[in-house]
Amino acid sequence: MRPARDFFAPLAVGAPPPLREIPARPSRAIHFFDPSNEKMAGKVPGMVGTVDVLLGNLEDAVKAANKEAAREGLVRIARDTAGLGGEGAATQLWTRVNALDSPWVLDDLTRLVTAAGDRLDVIMVPKVQGAEDIHYVDRLLAQLEAKAGLERPLMVHAILETARGMANVEEICGASPRMQGLSLGPADLAADRRMKTTRVGGGHPGYLVRQDPADGSAEAIAAPRTSYQQDLWHYTIARMVDACAMHGISAYYGPFGDIADTVACEDQFRNAFLLGCVGAWSLHPKQVEIAHRVFSPSPEDVAHARRVVAAMGDGTGAVMLDGKMEDDASLKQCLVMVELSEQLAAADPALAERYAAAQAEQEASA
Ligand SMILES: CC(=O)SCCNC(=O)CCNC(=O)[C@H](O)C(C)(C)COP(=O)(O)OP(=O)(O)OC[C@H]1O[C@@H](n2cnc3c(N)ncnc32)[C@H](O)[C@@H]1OP(=O)(O)O
Ligand SMILES: O=CC(=O)O
Ligand SMILES: [Mg+2]
Helix, strand or coil: CCCHHHCCCCCCCCCCCCCCCCCCCCCCEEEEECCCCHHHHHHHHHHECCECEEEEECCCCCCHHHHHHHHHHHHHHHHHCCCECCCCCCEEEEEECCCCCCCCHHHHHHHHHHHHCCCCCEEEECCCCCHHHHHHHHHHHHHHHHHHCCCCCCEEEEEECCHHHHHCHHHHHCCCCCEEEEEECHHHHHHHHCCCCCCCCCCCCCCEEECCCCCCCHHHHHCCCCEEECCCCHHHHHHHHHHHHHHCCEEEECCCCCCCCHHHHHHHHHHHHHHCCCEEEECCHHHHHHHHHHCCCCHHHHHHHHHHHHHCCCCCCCEEECCEEECHHHHHHHHHHHHHHHHHHHHCHHHHHHHHHHHHHHHHHC
């Protein structure tokens, strides 16, 4: 066990000191691209400034024969793309490296950190099983950062996509000061849990509750009854959010594989947003706008939250607004909305304008 006083000590001589706080930068959409796919990679420069995070994916969805081309393609993109990655960049640059038991991951980490570590913000590690996986990456990154002479530590993001990872979720979140966040990986998690689904995220029409029959007769049982599809991922997302919130890091919904179904994608993203996630993955350019919109608090909600903050004065006691009781606890929820809106508005001028317009409208109607 690492004693508390050593938690923030660098893990290699010459490595930058670990971060005391994870910077809060917008990451509503983590947009995946395959750096070995020339068409996709060619779109990357044009996406800088239009998406919060671009992620060069080296793991699943990249053919085994293309693993090295993807790694080298990402190094080139990181070096040559203005405004992408590093402190103050318009768009963050993340990567998803191959799994820790794969033949590629050691070269992924070594090459990326030494050749482009100053442009990378976050390293996403798939199939994390427990704190031991983060400890391995933590030490290796410190050694590589020292070798590369980096001044800023890289952050680590774990994908929650195995039953063991789920069982160890709290210790994964707290395993290193590098931990930036967790994403739900519903596709691998479903397989690992032996769920009987064949999809990449989203719901399932068979997972439902049905209204009771009017009585016990065969006719009533056979009669049409209202049924509602339930959210397969509710428990998992809520558990992930609690673990992340406890450790002060961010939670994300992962992939939604039905690219054509933009409506259900939006629903899945919104459920995650309401439960406490700050973003989701985008697999196709059309999912970027959905994620940016859904993971930005609405201008109306922000204007309302500001009204509650103003009405609560010193933040104690209870007041009535529009027939509803507001007190310290609802104030705290409103402060979460206001703080997030300010953070996003600082990086998104169009959103800032929409917030200002809603605020002006509310003040005019008061
Ligand atoms: C379970 C998991 O691990 S999920 C994470 C791993 N999976 C991924 O990263 C998948 C990433 N996305 C993709 O591979 C692709 O979007 C696919 C396979 C889903 C669909 O690809 P296509 O059939 O080419 O989609 P489509 O024809 O609609 O593409 C339209 C354009 O957008 C481009 N495009 C598609 N996806 C992306 C992307 N993620 N980033 C940038 N450009 C893209 C295409 O190259 C195409 O360009 P063009 O108009 O110049 O021809
Ligand atoms: O990697 C993501 C997943 O859903 O699996
Ligand atoms: Mg996966």
